[in-house]
Amino acid sequence: MRKSVYGIVLILLLSLSVVASGCIGGSTPTSTPPQTTTQQTTQQSPTQTQTPTETQTQTEVQTQTSPQTETQPTVECGSGKVVIWHAMHPNELQVFESLAEEYMAMCPGVEIVFEQKPNLEDALKAAIPAGQGPDLFIWAHDWIGKFAEAGLLEPVDEYITKDILQKFAPMAQEAMEYKGHYYAMPFAAETVAIIYNKKMVKEPPKTFDEMKKIMEEYYDPTNEKYGIAYPVNAYFISAWAQAFGGYYFDDKTEQPGLDKPETIKGFEFFFKNIWPYMAPTADYNTQQSIFLEGRAPMMVNGPWSIADVKKAGIDFGVAPLPPIIEEGKEYWPRPYGGVKLIYFVKGIRNKETAWYFVKWLTTSPEAIKTLALELGYIPVLKEVLNDPEIKNDPVIYGFGQAVQHAYLMPKSPKMSAVWGGVDGAINEILKDPKTANIPAILKKYQEEILKNMQG
Structure with a gap:
């Protein structure tokens, strides 16, 4: 909605309106002095009150083409x-x-x-x-x-x-x-999703098995090419931690859940099935660059990255992280939104x-x-x-x-004690993902988060 001929005409019409009427009304200002992101609780809405927008004294600008035409919606100023x-x-x-x-x-x-x-x-x-x-x-x-x-x-x-x-x-x-x-x-x-290079991936994966085949096909670390570009931190890999029913933090109980079997399973899944096909770095900029340079067929990232993808001239598509199929059941990766x-x-x-x-x-x-x-x-x-x-x-x-x-x-403020603990666990796992005792590490940081929450 950049300025266009229509916008210029609108401004001229408003200017003529000001000359004809003397001024555009203005109300007295109130005099009182002054990304990476929630499992939300449903609360009762507060009682609604009459608002200034519902009265006849509000400040507004009306745009109209002529007295005979229908008045356009007002803009409060x-x-x-x-x-x-x-x-x-x-x-x-x-x-x-x-x-x-x-x-x-x-x-x-x-x-x-x-x-x-x-x-x-x-x-x-x-x-x-x-x-x-x-x-x-x-x-x-x-x-x-x-x-x-x-x-x-x-x-x-x-x-x-x-x-x-x-x-x-x-x-x-x-x-x-x-x-x-x-x-x-x-x-x-x-939230995050798969951004894929259409020259390398004709159709986005519909299941995780299909996603894994794509990663296997393009993984060539000797030539600095990888199966997927994926920043690694608490926000980005939340999709897998929460895929099987686990979670970092429950907003209703206000308790962390790193030591839940479902959360542990999600972490183990990521480091067993995705990390091995990546460049061995958690760094956001490095991972994004790998995709932008055409050295990976897919990237996991959010809407904020699209401008850079377009600038790189990549013909791309966007699709959700695909579900994991186990024993006939679908487990959707659930990234934080x-x-x-x-x-x-x-x-x-x-x-x-x-x-x-x-x-x-x-x-x-x-x-x-x-x-x-x-x-x-x-x-x-x-x-x-x-x-x-x-x-x-x-x-x-x-x-x-x-x-x-x-x-x-x-939304709970107690979540602030969780981020550091999750990232701490991830960093410890990254020291040696192949041999890391993921259950023990997550249980260790579960206790740390609980201590931090208690002050």
């Missing part, structure tokens, strides 16, 4: 500056800034500013208590629990109506809520204006469609999910299918 912190890649930022420019063209009294923060979590935790944080920030939903518990988020319950909630897929509705309050708005889902959110920060300086922008960005079908088509984001806005163009996009469809098997990352 507000006025003032809204600062958004993020840790997005440059290609992602470019699209978001383009959308923000479009919104600002419709709302001349609003300024949307994006600020890059490489270490976003630390930056937010330092700035917000000091009253120096942004108005909004962008991250996956797995931060909502710990940030809410720390008092770093601003509830937006007064704006969230049943009508707004029902615009989103159920997973997204759950992601924006924590313990009865809404703190964010969703705009995409994400998340929902991308725009969070509202405690002490937000311009809450109403920020809400108007966030609502437009997350509920505008054209904005969400742009994020999907240009960045490969998986939509959570129902209207866009049903869009024919989205359904016909092989990338979005492929990742969309993968999301159906995803294991939602926990």
Whole structure:
């Protein structure tokens, strides 16, 4: 949805409207000061209240071609500056800034500013208590629990109506809520899937046995060619740890599960059946480069990697990790899945204006469609999910299918004690995967995680 002739005409029409009417209305700003990601609990939605968007006093811009034509949908504006912190890649930022420019063209009294923060979590935790944080920030939903518990988020319950909630897929509705309050708005889902080179793999594997045959065919370490490119850390290999009914952490019981037989089986499966066909490194960049250089037929990665794949000129497809068939039963790999959110920060300086922008960005079908088509984001806005163009996009469809098997990352703050323990276990296994005592290692780190959870 980049600026087009239509956009220029729209701006001219708005400008003429301003001259004719004297001004575009603006409301008084609120005066209060300010990736890699959840098994979610279903909680009762808070009581809904009348929102500013339902009154006749809201700030809005109406676009119309003439008094005789039908009035187009309104755009709520507000006025003032809204600062958004993020840790997005440059290609992602470019699209978001383009959308923000479009919104600002419709709302001349609003300024949307994006600020890059490489270490976003630390930056937010330092700035917000000091009253120096942004108005909004962008991250996956797995931060909502710990940030809410720390008092770093601003509830937006007064704006969230049943009508707004029902615009989103159920997973997204759950992601924006924590313990009865809404703190964010969703705009995409994400998980990992197989990205395959069509010159090497004509059809994606339908079962793990087919996947293994492909890996065997292309594994040639003497010539630095491998069966699959696959970063190895707690996030990426969660698919296999959770394939047989295991898990790292259960959000309902708030207990880790590394020592469960099903989790152990999943780890053993990965290191026996996938690791042997990989380059012997866990490094993300190295593994991605192997695929981009055509030295592996497949890569396991997420939507965020698609821009680099396209830049490499690879004719590619996307498909879910295929099921393991054992004794007639299907066991689907269940990689962690998340929902991308725009969070509202405690002490937000311009809450109403920020809400108007966030609502437009997350509920505008054209904005969400742009994020999907240009960045490969998986939509959570129902209207866009049903869009024919989205359904016909092989990338979005492929990742969309993968999301159906995803294991939602926990929202509980206790999950923060789990990541390090899982990565510790993985690093210990990687010292010698062939001889590693995986059950003993996982049980060791299960105890470590429990100790860390207790403080």
